[in-house]
Amino acid sequence: VVSLNKQIQSYGRRGLVREAKRVFDAIGSLRDGFSWNFMLIAYTRNGYLRDAEDLFEKMPRRNAVAWTAMLVAYAASGHLDDAERIFSEAPVKDIPCWNAMLSAYSRNGRVDQSRQVFDLMPQHSILSWNAILSAYARAGHLESAKHIFDKVPDPDLVSCNTIMSAYVNAGMLRDAKNIFDGVAMRDMVSWATLLSGYTQHEHVCQAREVFFSEMPEWDLVSWSLLLLMHSGSGKIADAKHLFDNFPQRDLVVWNSLLTIYTQNAHFELAKLTYQRMPEHDSVSLTLMLTSHLEAGNVHEAENIFVNMPWRDLVCLNAMLSGYAQAGHVEKAKCLFDSAFAKNVMTWTGMMSGYAQNGYLTEAKLLFDDMPQRN
RNA sequence: UCGCUUCGUGCAAG
Numbered sequence: 001v002v003s004l005n006k007q008i009q010s011y012g013r014r015g016l017v018r019e020a021k022r023v024f025d026a027i028g029s030l031r032d033g034f035s036w037n038f039m040l041i042a043y044t045r046n047g048y049l050r051d052a053e054d055l056f057e058k059m060p061r062r063n064a065v066a067w068t069a070m071l072v073a074y075a076a077s078g079h080l081d082d083a084e085r086i087f088s089e090a091p092v093k094d095i096p097c098w099n100a101m102l103s104a105y106s107r108n109g110r111v112d113q114s115r116q117v118f119d120l121m122p123q124h125s126i127l128s129w130n131a132i133l134s135a136y137a138r139a140g141h142l143e144s145a146k147h148i149f150d151k152v153p154d155p156d157l158v159s160c161n162t163i164m165s166a167y168v169n170a171g172m173l174r175d176a177k178n179i180f181d182g183v184a185m186r187d188m189v190s191w192a193t194l195l196s197g198y199t200q201h202e203h204v205c206q207a208r209e210v211f212f213s214e215m216p217e218w219d220l221v222s223w224s225l226l227l228l229m230h231s232g233s234g235k236i237a238d239a240k241h242l243f244d245n246f247p248q249r250d251l252v253v254w255n256s257l258l259t260i261y262t263q264n265a266h267f268e269l270a271k272l273t274y275q276r277m278p279e280h281d282s283v284s285l286t287l288m289l290t291s292h293l294e295a296g297n298v299h300e301a302e303n304i305f306v307n308m309p310w311r312d313l314v315c316l317n318a319m320l321s322g323y324a325q326a327g328h329v330e331k332a333k334c335l336f337d338s339a340f341a342k343n344v345m346t347w348t349g350m351m352s353g354y355a356q357n358g359y360l361t362e363a364k365l366l367f368d369d370m371p372q373r374n
Numbered sequence: 375u376c377g378c379u380u381c382g383u384g385c386a387a388g
Contacts, residue, residue, distance in 0.1 A: 006375055037376045044377095065377040072378075096378035103379070130379040137380085161380045168381095192381035199382090221382045228382075255383040262384080286384040318385040325386090349386045 001027060005034045012042025017051075037065050044073035047281075047310065064090070068097045075104030078313035078341050099127050106135030109344060130158045137166035161189050168197035192221045199229040220248060224256045231260040236269070251281060258287045267295040282312040289315065293322035317345040324353025 004027050011020035020042040027035055036059050043052035056062070056070050067090040074083040083104045090097060098121040105113040114135040118128065129152045136145035145166040152159050160183050167176035180186070180194050195215070198207035211218075211226055223246050230239035239260050246253060254277040261270035270291040274284065285304055292301040305319045316339055323332035336342075336350045347370050354363035 002375060009375070034375060041376070063376090068377045070377095094378095099378040101378090125378085127379040132379090134380060156380095158380045163380095165380070187381095189381045194381095196381065219382095224382045226382095252383050257383095259383055281383095283384045288384095290384070312384090314385050316385085321386050345385055347386095352386055 001030050001032060001035070005032070005038055008035060008038040008042060012038060012045060015046055017042050017046050017048060033061060033063060036060075037063070037069070040066055041069050044069050044076075047077070049073055049077055049079075049310070064092045064094045064097055067092075068100045071097070071100050071104060075100070075107055077311075078108065078343065080104065080108045080110075081341070095121070095123055095125050095128065098122075099125070099131050102128065102131045102135070106131070106138055109139070111135050111139040111141065126152070126154060126156055126159075129153070130156075130162055133159060133162045133166075137162055137169060140169055142166055142170045142172070157183065157185060157187060157190070161187075161193055164190065164193045165196075168193060168200070171201060173197045173201065173203065188217070188219055188221065191215050192219075192225065195222055195225050199225045202229065202232055204229065220250050220253060224253050227253065227256050228259065231263050234264050236260065236264060236266060251277075251279060251284070254278070255281075255283045255287065258284060262287045262291045262294070265294055267291050282308075282310060282315055286312070286315040286318050289322070290318055293318070293326070296326075298322065298326050298328070311340050313339075313341050313343060313346070316340075317343075317349055320346065321349040321353065324349060324356065327357060329353060329357050329359060 004023055007023045008020045011017070011023065020039060024031070024035060024039045036055070040052055040055050043055060052070065052073050056066065059066060067086060071083050071086045074086060083101070087093070087097070087101045098117060102114050102117040105117065114132060118132045121128065129148070133145055133148045133152070136148060145163060149155065149159065149163045160179060164176045164179045167173070167179065176194060176197050180190060183190055195207060195210050198210060207226070207229055211222060215222060227239055227242055239257065243253070243257050254273070258270055258273050261273060270288065274288045277284065285308055289301045289304045292304065301319065301322055305315065308315060316335065320332050320335050323335065332350060332353045336346065339346060347366070351363050351366050354360070354366065
């Protein structure tokens with residue numbers, strides 16, 4: 001059973017969910033707690049939220065690992081309410097579980113609540129420190145991030161990479177570079193963080209210098225960063241040339257090309273890319289939906305949206321704004337009312353939809369109803 | 375034998 005469990009784990013990690021399930025079923029009644037957990041994680045890691053929920057319900061026993069895996073799955077898909085519910089229902093909350101709740105808030109834009117969790121938890125591991133550091137980095141609170149970084153008991157490479165990304169997000173590339181230079185054992189994340197500073201802020205020469213002359217090796221992350229650098233300047237042909245010469249392309253690389261076409265309003269190229277790519281995920285669907293909206297094809301966008309196999313909050317927000325901008329305020333409102341979740345983007349999209357179409361009273365009423373206003 | 379932290383892709387306004 002132990003070796004079959006390891007097979008489930010291995011299939012899950014490689015994205016082969018059906019194969020994992022086949023092994024899980026084959027074990028039958030000999031299944032132990034590990035079998036259930038590995039199957040659950042195979043689902044959660046690959047975005048099979050519904051299957052994960054079903055399995056979680058059927059589990060004969062649930063330990064802290066299962067509760068935490070479920071919590072992370074909800075948080076990653078924007079279901080913050082469900083993540084909170086799982087956390088409060090979990091009978092045993094160990095440090096990883098607290099860490100997961102902390103990150104759940106930060107991933108969903110709630111830094112203050114991340115901090116509350118950090119202050120409430122019984123102990124801190126290095127992962128807790130890195131998680132709160134990352135929460136501030138993501139939120140753009142550079143001073144708080146620096147303050148935390150100075151208090152981390154034993155900063156590791158992840159801590160250094162995270163404070164670096166805090167500087168990058170704040171546009172302070174000299175400081176990011178200083179941290180980078182002070183790190184002895186850099187990994188590919190350190191290199192990617194530095195490179196992303198230059199590409200995001202369109203320091204083209206420095207980006208090329210790092211990429212072509214300094215990096216020890218290239219991976220999918222560095223390729224896609226370089227590719228996206230061409231989006232802001234609209235150098236479509238250069239981007240396509242790079243893309244054609246990549247040794248490997250994963251879904252993110254394909255989506256990055258689609259992003260460039262979408263952001264530069266090349267509808268036909270976007271459509272062609274979309275048709276040619278080997279698979280689609282929520283990001284691809286949202287990009288194609290956005291391309292259709294830009295081209296004025298509201299019905300095509302709608303078609304993608306209603307046929308989506310999963311719920312996705314970002315995609316819902318894109319559709320909502322699309323309706324609003326096309327003047328379909330009533331459809332936007334309908335989508336808003338029936339939304340499976342709402343975040344700041346959902347509320348903002350609906351409000352600006354009202355405002356742009358002259359419904360100022362409704363916009364104000366909605367503003368007053370908005371929770372977590374800041 | 376399992377879960378939690380850092381890097382690349384999508385949504386409003388700017």
